[in-house]
Amino acid sequence: MIGLKVYEMNPVTFSVIGLGSRGLGAYAPYATAHPDQMRIVAVADLVPARRQKAAAQFGLDPGAVFGSAEELLARPRLSDAIIIATQDRTHVTYALKALELGYDILLEKPVSPDKDECLRLLEAAKGSGSTVAVCHVLRYTPFYRTIKELVDRGAIGRLMNIDAVEGVGYFHMAHSFVRGNWRREDLTSPMLLQKSCHDMDILRFIVGHPCESVSSTGTLSFFKEEMAPEGAAGRCLAPCPVKDGCPFDCEKIYLTNESTGALHHPGTWPSDTVSDDTSPQAIRQALEDGPYGCCVFHCDNDVVDHQVCTLNFAGGINATFTMTGFSKENHRTIRLFGTEGELYGDTMDANLHLKRFDSDEELIPIAPTHSGHGGGDEQIMTDFIKALRGQGSLPSTLDASIESHLICFACEESRHSGGALKPVWG
Ligand SMILES: NC(=O)c1ccc[n+]([C@@H]2O[C@H](COP(=O)([O-])OP(=O)(O)OC[C@H]3O[C@@H](n4cnc5c(N)ncnc54)[C@H](O)[C@@H]3O)[C@@H](O)[C@H]2O)c1
Structure with a gap:
């Protein structure tokens, strides 16, 4: 030892x-x-x-x-x-x-x-x-760190409310939450906790006050049996009359699609999850008989495909958050409203947009990053190691992370009770 x-x-x-x-x-x-x-x-x-x-x-x-x-x-x-x-x-x-x-x-x-x-x-x-x-890696990204700095130095005056959206991306939704590891609550977690505990954590981080109560609604409305187009086959590689027009077709997502397919991006996510051998032949074989070749309307998934939450923070600040599986890209947007201006950001853009009431729009550049999650995957390692070496402190403690989980639990409680207001604490 x-x-x-x-x-x-x-x-x-x-x-x-x-x-x-x-x-x-x-x-x-x-x-x-x-x-x-x-x-x-x-x-x-x-x-x-x-x-x-x-x-x-x-x-x-x-x-x-x-x-x-x-x-x-x-x-x-x-x-x-x-x-x-x-x-x-x-x-x-x-x-x-x-x-x-x-x-x-x-x-x-x-x-x-x-x-x-x-x-x-x-x-x-x-x-x-x-x-x-x-690993709430968003706290470690230049995108959210810049937003936090701007809010803390009063760039939009006093923060009043926030409107945040997580677009999961149609292919990511199909891959992870319809066909894949996180498709069922009993096997892993509810969608909000799994995918959006990051967002609850970030909202709490930016606001800087405890979240007191929440309400939430959301359902699994699309990726289910009764929404299947007529005649859709149970598996994508079987003869299927709707294959050509179907964006969720496994052959497109894992092999041929220019942004996600292994033929264009060999050895990368999401196709590397389908098979440890990342050759196109091995991926095709895994799609023949594995879970990632299942039609998205014929899987055993039960997590929601869209959900909306309202968060009420101490100090009269509130936030709305939308998780949707129906975006083209996997990205997040956030709009913050203050007494002196507003701030808008999209994780796919190079700049934040600051619109103060008393001046023209200002573009605030975000430092470019190369690692996953907008640079968060690498920065969390840097900061964790620094903290262990006594050379800095971590931007989030376990207490803070658990607090954001409590927000998710309260939202889920609300969703299951038809959207009633629920306290976060107690
Ligand atoms: N921080 C983030 O942004 C982020 C993003 C995606 C996933 N996650 C989380 O990370 C975790 C892992 O996700 P992943 O995508 O790497 O999943 P994964 O399935 O690719 O990896 C999990 C690994 O754990 C191994 N494993 C399972 N049981 C084990 C055991 N008893 N002993 C040793 N190994 C075991 C599996 O064989 C597998 O290789 C999940 O909890 C997921 O929710 C976090």
């Missing part, structure tokens, strides 16, 4: 459990790009091909490669920090064990779809001496 942690000069050592899109795809590459800051010394995953890939990438001995998170966590602490990037319903179990072993933790969101589990982790983390950071 490693004793006292000495981070200042040496790279911080990491274990990674869950070597999927997030663990291996989003965070582990930081170790390759910044060997002076991060070294991966142990990994765990259920899938042998993912373990082998990680072992080769990070030069790990077989003794540092585990067949499950349980196996890795059964050992004394193997590294300074641990990344927990398994599926939603396992996070807290592993995080509690990791705390017991003395790891600092970078924990994927959502913390848990169970409110009691979230509160249990918060309690355990208090006084543990470990840092626990939840």
Whole structure:
């Protein structure tokens, strides 16, 4: 077991459990790009091909490669920090064990779809001496950081209300929330907690006051059996009379579409989720018999495809938030209204638009980024490592992350009761 942690000069050592899109795809590459800051010394995953890939990438001995998170966590602490990037319903179990072993933790969101589990982790983390950071990566993006700075310095006067939209993107909706891992609440999380806990977190961050009450409505209205066009086949690769005009056709999304297909973007998301072997032949084979080849109207999904929330913050500030699966792109927009002006941003643009009542529109440039989630995936690693080295503080504590989860739980309670106003606390 490693004793006292000495981070200042040496790279911080990491274990990674869950070597999927997030663990291996989003965070582990930081170790390759910044060997002076991060070294991966142990990994765990259920899938042998993912373990082998990680072992080769990070030069790990077989003794540092585990067949499950349980196996890795059964050992004394193997590294300074641990990344927990398994599926939603396992996070807290592993995080509690990791705390017991003395790891600092970078924990994927959502913390848990169970409110009691979230509160249990918060309690355990208090006084543990470990840092626990939840991957609310939007807090780490230049886009939202610039908005926060502008609001805090009074660029639009006193903030009154916000209108925010998350366009999930029709292909992302179909991929993750109709055919894929997050299609059912009982397997992972409700859509709002899964996809939009980021947005609740960002709204709370920008407003700077607690959210007191919420209301929400939303349904699964389109991606279901009765909406299937007449004669639609159960699987896209079977003869299907509506295939040509269907944007959700798996062959388009995963192979031929110019923005998403493997023929144009080999080895990238979303087609790399369909098959670990990312050759077009292997992807086509996986579409023949796997879940990603299922017609979007004939899956066993139950998460909502659109939802609207109203958030009432202390100080009389309120916000509306819309999650929709029916946008062309996967992007977010936000419009903030203040007593002296308004501010508009779209995560696809290079600038924010500041419109003060007393002057012409001003374009505020957003620093360009290259990593995923508008630069958040890389910046969270930089800030997490800095915080462990005592060189800075994290922009969000576990308390703040759990608070945004409580907002989601209250919205879900409201949605299930037909949109009634619900308190966030208590
Ligand atoms: N922060 C974000 O913006 C963001 C974005 C997408 C997903 N997520 C979250 O990240 C988490 C992982 O998502 P993903 O897209 O990487 O999923 P994924 O399915 O690609 O990866 C999960 C990995 O965990 C492994 N795994 C499952 N059980 C395990 C066990 N017992 N021991 C070891 N490994 C195990 C799986 O084999 C898989 O490789 C999810 O909770 C998801 O909600 C966060």
